[in-house]
Each structure stands twice: as C-alpha cells, then as structure tokens.
Amino acid sequence: MAADELATLAALLADRSRARFLLALLDGRAWTSGELAQAAEVAPSTASEHLTRLVQGGLLVERRQGRHRYVQLAGPKQARLLEDLLAYLGPTDPPKPTLSASAANQALRRGRTCYDHLAGRLGVAITDAMAARGLLTEDLTVTDDGLTWLTDALAFTPPATRRPLARPCLDWTERRSHLAGAVGAHVCTHLRANDWVRRIGTGRAVRLTPTGETALRDLLGVSPPA
Amino acid sequence: MAADELATLAALLADRSRARFLLALLDGRAWTSGELAQAAEVAPSTASEHLTRLVQGGLLVERRQGRHRYVQLAGPKQARLLEDLLAYLGPTDPPKPTLSASAANQALRRGRTCYDHLAGRLGVAITDAMAARGLLTEDLTVTDDGLTWLTDALAFTPPATRRPLARPCLDWTERRSHLAGAVGAHVCTHLRANDWVRRIGTGRAVRLTPTGETALRDLLGVSPPA
DNA sequence: CCATCACTTCGGTGTACGCCGAACCGTCAC
DNA sequence: GTGACGGTTCGGCGTACACCGAAGTGATGG
Numbered sequence: 434m435a436a437d438e439l440a441t442l443a444a445l446l447a448d449r450s451r452a453r454f455l456l457a458l459l460d461g462r463a464w465t466s467g468e469l470a471q472a473a474e475v476a477p478s479t480a481s482e483h484l485t486r487l488v489q490g491g492l493l494v495e496r497r498q499g500r501h502r503y504v505q506l507a508g509p510k511q512a513r514l515l516e517d518l519l520a521y522l523g524p525t526d527p528p529k530p531t532l533s534a535s536a537a538n539q540a541l542r543r544g545r546t547c548y549d550h551l552a553g554r555l556g557v558a559i560t561d562a563m564a565a566r567g568l569l570t571e572d573l574t575v576t577d578d579g580l581t582w583l584t585d586a587l588a589f590t591p592p593a594t595r596r597p598l599a600r601p602c603l604d605w606t607e608r609r610s611h612l613a614g615a616v617g618a619h620v621c622t623h624l625r626a627n628d629w630v631r632r633i634g635t636g637r638a639v640r641l642t643p644t645g646e647t648a649l650r651d652l653l654g655v656s657p658p659a
Numbered sequence: 660m661a662a663d664e665l666a667t668l669a670a671l672l673a674d675r676s677r678a679r680f681l682l683a684l685l686d687g688r689a690w691t692s693g694e695l696a697q698a699a700e701v702a703p704s705t706a707s708e709h710l711t712r713l714v715q716g717g718l719l720v721e722r723r724q725g726r727h728r729y730v731q732l733a734g735p736k737q738a739r740l741l742e743d744l745l746a747y748l749g750p751t752d753p754p755k756p757t758l759s760a761s762a763a764n765q766a767l768r769r770g771r772t773c774y775d776h777l778a779g780r781l782g783v784a785i786t787d788a789m790a791a792r793g794l795l796t797e798d799l800t801v802t803d804d805g806l807t808w809l810t811d812a813l814a815f816t817p818p819a820t821r822r823p824l825a826r827p828c829l830d831w832t833e834r835r836s837h838l839a840g841a842v843g844a845h846v847c848t849h850l851r852a853n854d855w856v857r858r859i860g861t862g863r864a865v866r867l868t869p870t871g872e873t874a875l876r877d878l879l880g881v882s883p884p885a
Numbered sequence: 886c887c888a889t890c891a892c893t894t895c896g897g898t899g900t901a902c903g904c905c906g907a908a909c910c911g912t913c914a915c
Numbered sequence: 916g917t918g919a920c921g922g923t924t925c926g927g928c929g930t931a932c933a934c935c936g937a938a939g940t941g942a943t944g945g
Binding site: 434435436437438439440442443444445446447448449451452453455456473510513514517518519521522570571572574 | 660661662663664665666668669670671672673674675677678679681682736739740743744745747748796797798800
Binding site: 674675676701702704705708709725726727 | 902903904905906907911912
C-alpha cells in the first residue's frame with residue numbers, strides 16, 4: 434500500500450533534530466556527524482542514531498573516512514523533496530528579526546546555494562538575465578540559443594543522465610522561481626570554480642567577488658544585487 | 660525555526676491511517692468520517708481524532724451537515740503537497756499484482772481523477788493532444804491559441820485567483836507529466852458535466868463514455884486509450 | 886605505545902501517541 | 916415520544932522512540 438510508504442517517509446522527516454539535519458544538508462555539502470550534532474544541539478550519540486535512520490531511509494548517503502562519518506543528501510531527488518516541502522510551508526518570513534539573525538538573513542537573501550545551485554537575489558538575477566537574453570524560456574527551459582551559449586561561455590556539456598537540464602526551483606526568500614537542474618548546478622560550480630562567487634563563512638550564504646561582478650556584467654549584463 | 664515546522668508537518672503525515680485518509684481524499688471529493696474510518700480500517704473513534712488533527716494542521720477542511728462530518732482536502736496547495744510526496748516515492752509499480760487488484764489497477768491506469776484534474780492514460784492523452792495542437796507548450800503552459808480554444812470550445816473563463824492557469828503534475832502510473840492547475844481542473848469538470856467521462860464505482864477511476872469518446876475525437880483527435 | 890578524538894553501542898528513562906471500547910450527544914426517522 | 920445512527924469524548928493500554936550518559940571501538944598523532 435502506498436499509504437504505508439508515505440507514512441514511513443514522513444516519519445523520517447517528522448523529528449525536530451532530523452529536520453534540522455536535512456535543512457543544514459540542503460547546502461549540498463557533506464557534513465560530519467559531529468558538526469550536525471552541534472548544529473542541531475543534540476548529543477553525538479543521538480545524532481549518530483538519527484543519521485543511520487536517514488541513511489537507511491535513503492535520504493542521505495554516507496562516506497566513512499578515517500574516524501569521520503560524512504553524510505550528504507543522497508541526490509537531487511531528495512533535495513527536491515525537501516524543497517517541495519519547504520515551498521509548501523513557504524512564505525514564512527522570520528517573525529521577529531533580531532539584529533544578528535537579520536544580518537545573517539540579509540546575506541542569505543542576497544545570495545546562497547540551494548543544494549547544488551544558486552538561490553536568493555543572486556540566483557534570481559542570473560535566471561532573469563538568462564531569460565531576458567532568450568537563453569531560457571519564461572518557464573525555465575533551455576532554448577537552443579541557451580544551449581550553445583552554455584557550451585561556449587560556460588563550458589557546459591549536457592550530462593548523459595535523465596536529470597532535467599533545467600527546472601524551476603521555488604525560492605522562499607524571493608518567492609520567485611530560479612534556475613535549478615543540471616544547468617543550475619553547472620552555473621553554480623562554474624561560478625565557484627572561477628572564484629566569481631565565494632562562500633561566506635561556513636553556511637549556505639555566498640557573495641559575489643569583484644571579479645565575479647565584472648564577469649557577470651560582461652556575460653549577462655547582471656548588475657550587482659543591491 | 661523552519662525545521663520545527665517541517666517536522667510538525669511531516670508528523671501529520673507520518674501515520675498509516677492518516678496517510679490512508681489523505682490518499683483517499685486525493686480524489687478531491689468530500690468524505691464522511693465514517694467512510695474514511697472504514698476505508699482505513701480503524702474504529703470510528705480513532706478516525707475522528709485523526710480528522711481533527713488533520714483539520715487543525717490545515718490539510719483538510721470540514722463541513723458539518725446534520726449528523727455527518729464531511730472532510731475534504733483544504734485546497735490545491737495541499738493536493739500538490741501530496742502529489743509531490745507521491746512523486747518522490749514515485750515509480751513503485753505493484754510488486755505482486757493479484758487478479759482483482761490488477762483489474763482495479765487497470766482501470767486506474769486507464770483514467771482517473773487526481774485531486775481535481777484527470778490523470779492516467781486518459782489525462783496524458785488529452786495533454787498530449789492539446790500540446791500537439793499548439794494549445795499548450797511542451798512544458799505545459801497555455802499558449803494564446805490555447806486560451807482562445809479553451810474559451811470557445813470548453814467555455815473556460817480564467818479565474819481571478821493567483822492559482823496558475825496550467826502546471827504539470829507528475830503521473831505515477833504513466834511516469835509522465837499531465838495537465839493540472841486551473842485549466843486541468845476545468846477540463847475535468849467540463850468532461851464530467853457533459854457526461855463524457857464517468858466515475859467507475861466509488862473510487863478515483865473514471866472511464867470515457869461513448870459520447871465522450873466521439874466528442875474528444877472531434878475536439879482534439881484523441882483516440883480511445885487502449 | 887599511549888592519549889586523544891570522532892563516532893557508535895547500549896541501557897535506561899520519559900513522553901508521545903495510536904488504538905480501542907464504553908459512554909455520551911445530536912440528528913433523523915418513525 | 917422512542918430507537919437507530921453518526922460522530923465525539925474519555926479512560927486506559929501498549930508501543931515506539933527521542934534523548935542522554937557511560938562504556939566501547941577504531942583511527943590519528945605524538
């Protein structure tokens with residue numbers, strides 16, 4: 434019965450600590466068990482048990498390395514699941530923006546990674562610019578022009594997998610769709626590889642470097658997000 | 660914290676009986692408390708408690724009428740949430756198709772309602788036909804031609820709400836996208852209002868009537884789904 | 886080798902909650 | 916009225932599980 438599977442899946446998410454883990458892992462990086470324990474404010478033993486459950490449930494994959502246990506979202510499918518759930522909870526702006534939280538929030542709103550692609554104002558700006566140039570349609574599929582541009586300007590080669598080239602991902606700070614899928618992921622890696630964009634600290638927030646700023650202006654006419 | 664809300668939402672779904680309720684309610688109709696209790700094979704008292712939780716959680720709305728309590732999915736947003744989750748669980752063909760289950764499955768695969776629109780081979784066939792005639796783009800947005808066609812042939816008037824006109828919905832039997840959103844809902848009601856399509860028994864399965872078959876052939880060139 | 890460190894396993898505790906049957910409360914039909 | 920019926924409330928039972936600290940394992944680094 435499909436109901437049982439649905440309930441089992443939901444049960445996997447139906448815990449405060451596990452939900453915190455997953456939200457943290459939405460940055461697409463691999464975290465160690467200890468880091469996650471600290472982030473979720475639980476004992477290492479507790480975290481360990483949660484992680485085995487999440488791995489067994491297929492939401493995470495793990496990689497043991499020395500005395501560390503790295504876990505990561507199992508794939509785009511799992512990331513998408515979380516995005517969908519967050520989109521449902523959706524428009525929940527922080528009720529009481531404290532000062533430091535607000536500063537962190539500012540950075541997050543300006544630009545951040547969303548699993549493997551860019552989100553926030555930066556992500557939306559890039560998406561809009563690509564759409565304005567006819568590289569994407571309005572509903573975020575790649576045009577023919579877009580494909581040649583990606584190949585030429587960004588050294589993109591379409592993967593052989595069944596993963597969709599491009600798809601919209603709902604941004605919960607901007608309440609707008611932005612570019613995800615294989616192309617979204619490629620744009621993100623390309624920008625990070627060229628140091629056009631850099632992580633702020635250890636979180637998901639990113640900022641545009643000066644080089645990146647000029648590069649994006651030349652490439653797409655993107656003006657620096659305010 | 661977003662994690663808490665995610666966990667709370669998931670907890671609402673993380674129960675066998677509640678999941679059964681929700682799946683049943685995916686047909687978009689209003690069910691009584693007793694019907695659901697029977698469908699999920701729990702005592703009426705148990706069902707009653709579950710329903711209050713689901714209503715409080717915002718997934719269902721209720722309407723008391725005489726000694727009956729009717730519940731229904733709260734809206735398209737909630738239906739979509741369930742569809743997304745099912746899409747994640749996704750390609751789960753029945754492992755051991757028994758004979759009667761298989762017959763019921765055949766009917767479901769042929770055509771059914773999916774919350775408020777049509778799915779199964781019938782839903783996909785209609786979607787494809789509309790796309791082939793240029794009424795929809797490949798990624799299921801309504802073209803200008805499509806809008807005039809909908810107005811003329813199906814007496815469609817775009818609603819004033821923010822609900823998207825058309826959007827893709829992933830079909831888990833066909834593994835294909837089909838037409839959902841306001842247009843999808845309209846197509847479904849129109850076909851049922853004209854008795855082109857009729858429910859089989861009390862479930863979600865539907866079948867094309869002879870009238871509907873010719874009507875769809877004339878209108879869209881849809882040949883009867885095998 | 887020994888100490889440290891990241892992580893896991895285990896035992897124990899507390900709580901949440903899914904379930905039922907029995908009693909109860911309106912509504913409807915006669 | 917009275918009785919049947921749909922639904923709810925309540926008490927009680929059993930289980931699942933989230934959590935922790937303490938003890939154990941295995942890699943790392945002096």
